[in-house]
Amino acid sequence: MLAFILRRLGQSIVVMLVVAVVSFLMFRYVGDPIISMVGQEASIADQEALRDRLGLNDPFYVQFFRFITNALQGQFGISYRLQQPVTELILSRLPATIELALVSATMALAVGLVLGVFTALRPRSWSTGAIMSASLVGVSLPTFLIGIGLIYIFAVELKWLPSFGRGEVVNLGWWRTGFLTESGLRSIILPAITLSLFQMTLIMRLVRAEMLEVLRQDYIKFARARGLSKRAINFGHALKNTLVPVITITGLQLGSVIAFAIVTETVFQWPGVGSLFVNSVAVVDVPVMAAYLMFVAFIFVAINLIVDVLYYIVDPRLRVAGGR
């Protein structure tokens, strides 16, 4: 077990290094940082002096090493646009994104699992047909359209829920949460639904397909032949066997929910990392973009690691190498 995790950790480090190279290259070669920093009237000599002072004339590997060392200490430089340290910026925006992602992932998982199992157990009923057709709509409509549609119905016409922002937030140390106020909770509903709809349909269809496959297996027939109850067979024997692929996809999806909530955050003006990224792209704020890249990679690597460990817990066949 320990060896397995260590090996995975080693692989994760390699992935992070590769991303760091890409991120560093972007930092260094997308536009000239000096031009972005100094004004129009600075002389060539001034620019050279600054270049020298910032170490931009050092060889590639020295600069890369410096970049890595800084990144390990959580320093990604100063945002061109906001003139604040990038790390601080991201950390201040992170709680909003994470809260949104958690709520929508929980919704997606809960609804997706239940509907997936339901439609697999009643493959021929009319409600299955209805759910499957509705899920097609969920997959095929673009996120921004769903978001705008929800805003129109629930915020503009019915005026039940706010159309933008996080509402009031409470400070818990550096973490600012919207979960503790009524307006915060009301604000999260629409963006969370918007964000989860695609994942929800994906998880549902995956669970259904896996479940149908598992129900055909001999051990399910044998479980029935042993006279076990329907509940024990469907939720004990069948569902656990469908979980392995579901965990993989859900894990990866959670990563993309956190990393690419960009559209949803923009539509709802949600003050998260995604909207920070969109605003930074608009003005070529390279330090923020580079840090965002590293951050996204880190999230994916971390989630993958967790998924692998979960695999290990769910499927005893993978434990063979580690010995009993």
Place this chain on the structure above:
Amino acid sequence: MTEPLLSVRDLKVVFHLRRGDFTAVNGISFDIMPGEVLGVVGESGAGKSMTGTAIMGLVDPPGEVSASEIRLMGERIDGLDEEGFRKIRGKRIGMVMQDPLTSLNPLYTVGEQLVETIQRHLPLNNAQARERAIKLLAEAGIPSPEERIDAYPHQFSGGMRQRVVISLALAAEPDLVIADEPTSALDVSVQAQIIKVLKDLCASRGVGVMLITHDMGVIAEAADRMIVMNKGEIVETGTVGDIIKRPREPYTIKLIEAIPSIKSQNPRYAAAAARGEVVAANDDTAPLVSVENLFCEFDLSPSVFSRLFGGNRKIVKAVNDVSFTIGRGSTYGLVGESGSGKSTCARMMVGLQPPTAGSVKLEGTDIWKDKGASAKRRRSIQMIFQDPYASLNPRWRVGEIIAEPIRALGLTSSRAEINDRVADLLDKVRLDPGVMNKYPHEFSGGQRQRVAIARALSSQPEIIICDEPTSALDVSVQAQVLELMTALQEEFGLTYLLISHNLAVVRQMADAVGVLHNGVLVESGPVEEIFGNPQADYTKMLLEAVPDISKVA
């Protein structure tokens, strides 16, 4: 007369398919007495398994049980609802299924599965149920059950898993056990043990058994009475001895004749002996293929470090110093249990697996080391695989499949000539050349294996390596395929390496035979010497274990 344990009258199972109704079981009736073992035999598609499934109430739509009367100890059990059946399954009727590798849930320990079943049917608490589970495993012959109960199914071998399945079927003391091909997926030596366990456990509890199998040998070994099924109907019913020795119906006679018996001598040997010749294994000519001191090792060391620097190394010798020769035009049989290295040997001989040491020589050329040997090897050595469903590309037409070796080896390039050759090959394997444009799924298993043989023949090879060529086929089809192989051998002077776990087939087909055990060739020699007078203990054990119809008293 005592009341039958199970009485089935006019059982009919119909599948409502889009093309119309298909009757899988057509009005069969039979009884099983308490404590009796009833064998149900028939070829695939005869409706044997469907009968068992119908008794358990496990027929799924579009299948439907119609117009039947099934009584378990006088009580009607057909037409029960799902809840009613659930009280019978496991509690009154236990089931053992064919493949022990797939009939246990891989994510739960065997203990969890046993306790779950026991608690479903008997009012026991966790500790009592666990105690009972351990007792059941012990009775099924699993060593140190107190420890093994917490193991997962993948930590058991095939035979051990089937013992677990049997203890699961007996967990709630059922009156009847339906065993559907309980030993077909197992090695012969394990097969004999499992039959014994099943028979002993059922006899000691007075449990009736319905033993469904395609293997007449298993029935001969285990059953009291038997029924022969064909196309959903019962052909013949009677005691095992009566049917095997004095079959009345033409279908039964055909079925029994098609079974190669381990006791029947090699026909060529017998013919030669009758002419007063001594069959010499082509001593005068140089052998076509000689395998010399072949080794194959797999490094299963846990990590890269131990592979590089030694220490904690775990090397499996799949093939360990194997040497034999095959004379031109003869058949060499290779037998042994699964994992004995038969298939690894074959893979090294066709060039799929490089040997760790040793050589495979084809007419004196080392196919692994000599220059230009690979072209010769590809043309001269061909292979037929076990599963004709998996070994033919489902997206290719049969004509393309057979033509592929001709094209790949550049034997001819003109389209017309290739077509002629393919037609000729199909003709040789007794298939209509018109089938060239069909896809593999349009053929039956036996026909597919003929296509595979035609493909192997298309490069005009010297030797064909047949890896379990008939073990996926029914007995009557097996007989046809073997006959075809013999005819082709005579016509083209082919040489075969025949790998099989079915000793009777090997005895019928081979001139010489080698017995592999854990990668070591324990015995090798002319087939009648080995089968008639085995020297190695392992060979004796193998021969002893084979269930055979000639053992019927």
